[in-house]
Amino acid sequence: MAKKKLYDRAKSVLAGGVSASMRHHPYLDRPLYVTHGDGAYIWDEDGNQLIDFSNSNGATMLGHNYPAVQEAINEVMSRGPVTAGETEDHVRLAEQLCKMIPSAERVRYASTGSEATAVALRLARHVTGRTKFLKFTGHFHGLSDAFLFQPRQTIHASAKPQATSGGVPTSYAYDSLSVSWNDVEAFDDLMSREGNQVAAIICEPVWYNAGCVPPDDGFLQHLRDAADKHGCVLIFDEVLSGFRMAPGGAQGHYGVTPDLTTLAKALANGMPLSAIVGKGEIMEELAPTGTVAHSGTYSGHPLSIAAANASMEILSKKKTYTELNKTANWFYEQLQESFDAANMPVVVQGLGTRFGVYFDRQDPVRTSEDSEDNDHELNARFVNACIERGVYFHAYRTAGAPGHNGITLSHSREELGEALNVIQDVAKAMKR
Ligand SMILES: Cc1ncc(COP(=O)(O)O)c(C=O)c1O
Incomplete structure (x- = not known):
């Protein structure tokens, strides 16, 4: 009551x-x-x-x-954390992630998974000069406008997409392509028509947002090969799958390395922290070295970084x-x-x-x-x-x-x- x-x-x-x-x-x-x-x-x-x-x-x-995480947070808290400041802890965590995650040559912190996927897509569009992207029907990549489209009917995955939220301009829909997960034929068909206009192929490498739907044998490698063939950026959204079954996440487990990866959730054991990691040449396009915008007052908040360093001590083993x-x-x-x-x-x-x-x-x-x-x-x-x-x-x-x-x-x-x-x-x- x-x-x-x-x-x-x-x-x-x-x-x-x-x-x-x-x-x-x-x-x-x-x-x-x-x-x-x-x-x-x-x-x-x-x-x-x-x-x-x-x-x-x-x-x-x-x-x-979790005691080790609580202690790390309490220690930083007792010193008086400075939000929007860089510390040695930020560097140490990035060094650790570059050792653990196969695709990680550079790291950029953010606060939420939605922010990380939006930035990854922005980077892919910038380096390819293309606007379209291919996702898999039902995969969840957060709540930025670009990702809020699904085909009208799942069975006709190439049917015109519709917004899954109010307030999202339908004009965005033309950039969003979807096919069914693990459907090689539908994927190849779509890529043969649209591949040269696709900036990014993005997926949850293990589709946990539908419970748990792993990739079929060879499917992730097929996406890797198609991205290379058509000059697209391959993004693994490992917000959920990161650290879930191996220190290197799904990409470590399956042995397929994307160009960019998004991480969050287990990264800081529940403290708000996400990261975009990936190839140096793409990541260096982020400001201030490059022109792709990303910043945030709370990006890499010191309490979250402390929690992540303590978590990685355990999850790197x-x-x-x-x-x-x-x-x-x-x-x-x-x-x-x-x-x-x-x-x-x-x-x-x-x-x-x-x-x-x-x-x-x-x-x-x-x-x-x-x-x-x-x-x-x-x-x-x-x-x-x-x-x-x-x-x-x-x-x-x-x-x-x-x-x-x-x-x-x-x-x-x-x-x-x-x-x-x-x-x-x-x-x-x-x-x-
Ligand atoms: C695979 C995936 N990507 C992105 C997001 C968005 O993350 P956040 O809720 O931190 O914005 C989620 C959240 O559940 C997710 O599972």
């Missing part, structure tokens, strides 16, 4: 009752009011403790209140991932078995620390069309029952692809086992 009252208060002062549209949990029809987090747990306004599978939309990959990936794979298998045991047609797909759950499906999800074929009503019944029993899954929409959830370095097998007990009970009860 307290939550409903708080939401009523919020709606009279916060636009839409929330501070970010995705914080409205569409299955609960309200946001989760959360007081604090620790490790794998969060606590809501009523004092309920929940095992957290959202992890701040994937940002707190080490877990909440290959051995961190040995146990993490083992635990993640074990959990995804157990999760799948929980639904199988209840005779529910559900597909679980996970890679590294994030996963998607597709209700009322038998076959793996590979393409943009596949991602839309799942049952949100069942998903909502499942998620709401889990939340009632202390297991939190976030949701982002009520139609189309489901959202992503995940585990962190702080989710031990004991906590995951507790969550699995709840999940098994909920699945069995739903089947009855």
